[in-house]
Amino acid sequence: MTAESDTESSQEQRHHSSALRFVLVLGVVSLFADMTYEAARSITGPYLAILGASATAVGVIAGLGECIGYGLRIVSGVISDRTQRYWLITITGYAINLLAVPALALAGNWPLAAVLIMAERFGKAIRTPARDAMLSHAAYGLGRGWAFGLHEAMDQIGAIIGPGIVAAVLAWRGSYPFGFAVLLIPAVLALLVLVVARITYPEPQNLEPTLKAIEIGALRPIFWLYLAAAACIAVGFTDYSLVAFHIKKAEVLRDKWIPLIYAGAMGVDALSALLVGYLYDRKGLPVLLTVVVVSAWSAPLVFLSGSGGLIGGMALWGIGMGAQESIIRAIVANLVPTDRRATGYGVFNAGFGLAWFVGSAVMGILYDRSLIVLAVFSVAAQLTSLPLLYSFQKRLISDL
Numbered sequence: 001m002t003a004e005s006d007t008e009s010s011q012e013q014r015h016h017s018s019a020l021r022f023v024l025v026l027g028v029v030s031l032f033a034d035m036t037y038e039a040a041r042s043i044t045g046p047y048l049a050i051l052g053a054s055a056t057a058v059g060v061i062a063g064l065g066e067c068i069g070y071g072l073r074i075v076s077g078v079i080s081d082r083t084q085r086y087w088l089i090t091i092t093g094y095a096i097n098l099l100a101v102p103a104l105a106l107a108g109n110w111p112l113a114a115v116l117i118m119a120e121r122f123g124k125a126i127r128t129p130a131r132d133a134m135l136s137h138a139a140y141g142l143g144r145g146w147a148f149g150l151h152e153a154m155d156q157i158g159a160i161i162g163p164g165i166v167a168a169v170l171a172w173r174g175s176y177p178f179g180f181a182v183l184l185i186p187a188v189l190a191l192l193v194l195v196v197a198r199i200t201y202p203e204p205q206n207l208e209p210t211l212k213a214i215e216i217g218a219l220r221p222i223f224w225l226y227l228a229a230a231a232c233i234a235v236g237f238t239d240y241s242l243v244a245f246h247i248k249k250a251e252v253l254r255d256k257w258i259p260l261i262y263a264g265a266m267g268v269d270a271l272s273a274l275l276v277g278y279l280y281d282r283k284g285l286p287v288l289l290t291v292v293v294v295s296a297w298s299a300p301l302v303f304l305s306g307s308g309g310l311i312g313g314m315a316l317w318g319i320g321m322g323a324q325e326s327i328i329r330a331i332v333a334n335l336v337p338t339d340r341r342a343t344g345y346g347v348f349n350a351g352f353g354l355a356w357f358v359g360s361a362v363m364g365i366l367y368d369r370s371l372i373v374l375a376v377f378s379v380a381a382q383l384t385s386l387p388l389l390y391s392f393q394k395r396l397i398s399d400l
Contacts, residue, residue, distance in 0.1 A: 019138040019207045023147050025197045026135055027154030032190035033098060034155050034266075036183045037120055039162030040101045042262035044117060045244030046255060047176045051110035055245055059364010061114045062241035063357040069121030069128075070353015077129035077346020081339065086130040086205075087198045093127020094194055096120075098187035105180040128349065133342035136333040137208035144333050149277020149326035156270030156322075162186065163259035163266070171256045208338065219344060222395045223335045227351045229388035230328055233292060234352045235359035236381025237320060238299050240265075242364060252307050261311065265318035272322025280327045285393045288327045292385055295320030299378035303371045 048058050080089050100120040107113035139147030166179040173179075201207075244258050253261070272291075279287045294316060301313025329345075336344030359381060366374040 016141055019141055019147075022138040022197075022201050022204055022207060023135065023142065023151055024154070025193070025200065026131065027151050029094070029190050029194045029197060030151060030155040031158035031161075032186045032193060033094065034158030035162035035165070035186035036098050036101050036158075036190065037124075037162075038159035038262070038266065039166045039183055039186075039259065040104060040120070040180060041240060042163040042244065042259035043166055043170075043176060043179060044104075044113075045241040046248040046258060047104070048110050048113060048241075049245055049248055050176065051107070051113055053110040053114075055242070055249070055367045056364050057110065057114075058245045059239075059242055059367065060361050061117060062239040063360025063364065065117050065121040066239065066360060067353050067357030068118055069124045070349040070351075070356060072122065072125035072350070073129045073353070074343075074346040074350035076126050077133075077342040077344070077349075080130040080133065080342035080346075086134055086342070087202070089130040090127045090134070091191075091194055091198065093123050093125070093130070094191060095123065097123025097127060098190055101187060102181055102184040105177040107177075129342040129346040132329065132345045134204040136341055136345075137205050139330070139333065140208040143278075143281040144330035145277035145280035145327055146274075147277075148330045149273040149275075149322075152273035152277075152322065152325040153270040155325070156266045156273065158186070159266035159269070160263045163263035167256055167259040167263070170259070219336065219340070219347065222392065223344070223348075225388065225392050225395060226331065226335060227348055229385045229392055230348070230352055231355035232385035232388065233320075233324070233328075233382050234355035235362075236296065236299075236378045236384075237324075237356065237359065238302065238317065238363060238378055239356070239360045240317075242360065242367060243302055243314070243317075246303060246367070247310070252310055261314055264311070265314040265321070268315050268318025269321040269325070272319045273326040274322075276319075276323050277326035277330065280330065285331075285389065285396070288323060288331075289386060289389055291319060291323040291327070292382055292389070295323070296379050296382035300375040303367075303375050 045058055045062075048061065053061070076089060076093070080086055083089075097120055100116050100123060103119075104113055104116050107116055135148070135151060136144070162183070165182065169175065169179040169182060240262055244262070247253050247258050247261070248255065276287055276291055298313045298316040298320065301309040301316065303313075305313070332345055332348050333341065359378075363374050363377065366377060
């Protein structure tokens with residue numbers, strides 16, 4: 001019995017180590033990927049302004065980009081589950097997602113830049129459900145909150161480095177196109193590591209050894225309740241493109257600081273993802289409720305104060321982003337049948353993205369009319385999620 005127990009323990013340790021390595025490898029991919037598209041995201045607002053776009057256009061472009069980036073995931077998720085070609089779909093999506101960014105260097109007008117921004121989000125829509133499904137299998141035995149938090153933390157290391165690179169380029173050359181062009185380097189590195197991951201882990205679904213009984217069946221009503229709560233958060237969450245536009249238009253800070261503010265927020269995001277993911281595995285949903293209450297006050301600080309308030313507001317914004325990329329993603333995996341995991345992520349992200357689009361478009365319009373109303377709208381929408389999350393928690397407890 002002792003020998004059998006030792007063997008089982010050894011196998012469990014090897015399985016745990018393999019799952020952790022897989023999370024780390026995907027984390028490295030995300031690190032380089034975020035160096036690419038988050039660096040671009042940190043300067044698209046002022047870049048569009050330079051090319052002649054209005055605040056309304058920036059808000060609509062940002063919101064529509066997120067709508068594409070989230071909304072089309074339902075199609076990608078369904079195709080991923082039906083074809084079981086998770087790696088092919090993931091690699092294809094990453095290629096489109098990443099190569100659209102350096103192409104922005106060639107955009108000579110804001111409509112063309114908008115098309116490339118949409119293409120980048122389209123690529124993300126293709127690859128995310130399949131990637132998250134594979135990641136959820138590895139996260140099964142590691143603690144899903146912590147595993148997704150670890151992945152997000154590595155993700156945000158890239159999101160810190162990337163904006164720092166373009167900030168240096170702006171300080172050195174003062175050229176937005178050149179800033180986009182240098183992002184070809186991390187884009188290629190991300191794709192190379194992704195190919196290595198495909199060769200090393202051809203069947204990541206084997207990292208989730210058992211099928212929990214609660215996961216058998218179709219998407220349950222509790223899934224839709226959770227999606228409604230998350231949609232309220234998305235409606236009220238300000239896209240950084242609008243924040244960057246505000247910094248430039250209101251002359252809160254000089255251009256070179258715009259990507260650095262974003263990098264700092266990504267640093268907060270990384271630390272927040274690790275901490276709240278860890279706490280969620282131990283304390284449960286109250287951790288998410290607390291984060292929502294805290295991060296909801298980002299918009300008033302960002303849009304209704306000076307540089308000091310803006311920095312504080314972006315710190316709260318980073319805390320909220322950390323929860324979105326760790327806890328909110330982890331909970332989905334617990335609500336969706338294993339054989340429909342990519343579909344579940346696709347459906348969830350489609351609803352989340354549609355809500356993000358509506359909120360971003362509304363806040364872009366409100367920016368041109370009243371910053372106070374914009375801030376009130378942002379706070380109210382996010383706090384509306386609290387009673388829905390409370391109801392979700394009660395339903396979740398009763399289902400167990």
